[in-house]
Amino acid sequence: MQVQAGVFISPQDAQAFVERLKKDKPDLGNQVLVQAVSLSDIYQLDQKNEQQSANDSEGLDFAFVPRQQQVQLAQQLLVRNGQTQQQFQGVPLFYAKGGPEKGYLTVKQEDGTQVIPFFFEQGQLQAMVENFKRQNPNIADSVTMEVVPLENVIDTLETSDNKQLNNIVLVPSQESISFIQSLQNSSRQGTPQAPATNRPQN
Structure with a gap:
């Protein structure tokens, strides 16, 4: 058992x-x-x-x-993105896409490498997106926020051969950091x- x-x-x-x-x-x-x-x-x-x-x-x-508050925000995001038939299940991870090819939004680390941040807290992603839009006004309208269950990300990392996924970094919430x-x-x-x-x- x-x-x-x-x-x-x-x-x-x-x-x-x-x-x-x-x-x-x-x-x-x-x-x-x-x-x-x-x-x-x-x-x-x-x-x-x-x-x-x-x-x-x-x-x-x-x-x-x-955290139930983040689950509610994830559900609202699904509705905003037109996925009204889905009920969010699992731990939300928030990320963003943008540009002509709708690629993942990345951030540059101190060593110069580009990583794809997935946030446990929607507000942290919102702040990153707003900063990105200010710096890149020409493609600001193309940026979208999306959400996926942590459990799905783990399964994908285990089974996918997509090397780009190795650049994903999970960003803890401010509450967890504190x-x-x-x-x-x-x-x-x-x-x-x-x-x-x-x-x-x-």
Whole structure:
């Protein structure tokens, strides 16, 4: 029997879940703390779990828990883009396309490489798009914002031979960045760092 573990995109949502757990199941809830874990680590753990579950019936199944506000914004974006028949499912990743060939909008990193940013937060993409339009007024009208589930991106990266996809960079939300910085500051001050929180939940 596989046990499902929630991976919260929003630290606030994760903390709210822990608080509810403390009320409903105090023995378990008091042992759980919120900690930042990279998607890379989650993916590697998930791959190991899939290999283990192929050999036996037990395993840990990770389920991404999106921030509902971003899901609502994703649904609104689908409607705006004429995809009125679709109900958004999964964790939203926002990105932009533009230009005559409707290519991905990219940003240049410090080392000069061009990357394709996919944002967990719609507002961050909006800011990038507005800045791009100011710098490129001649193609501003061609720019569109789009959204895709994180789960679909992971599947595509696993199966596609398109080398351009290797340039995709997932940009964390400002909330997540602030949470990680707070953990780092606490660690520097000698505060014990929280243990992993992705404990199996029944």
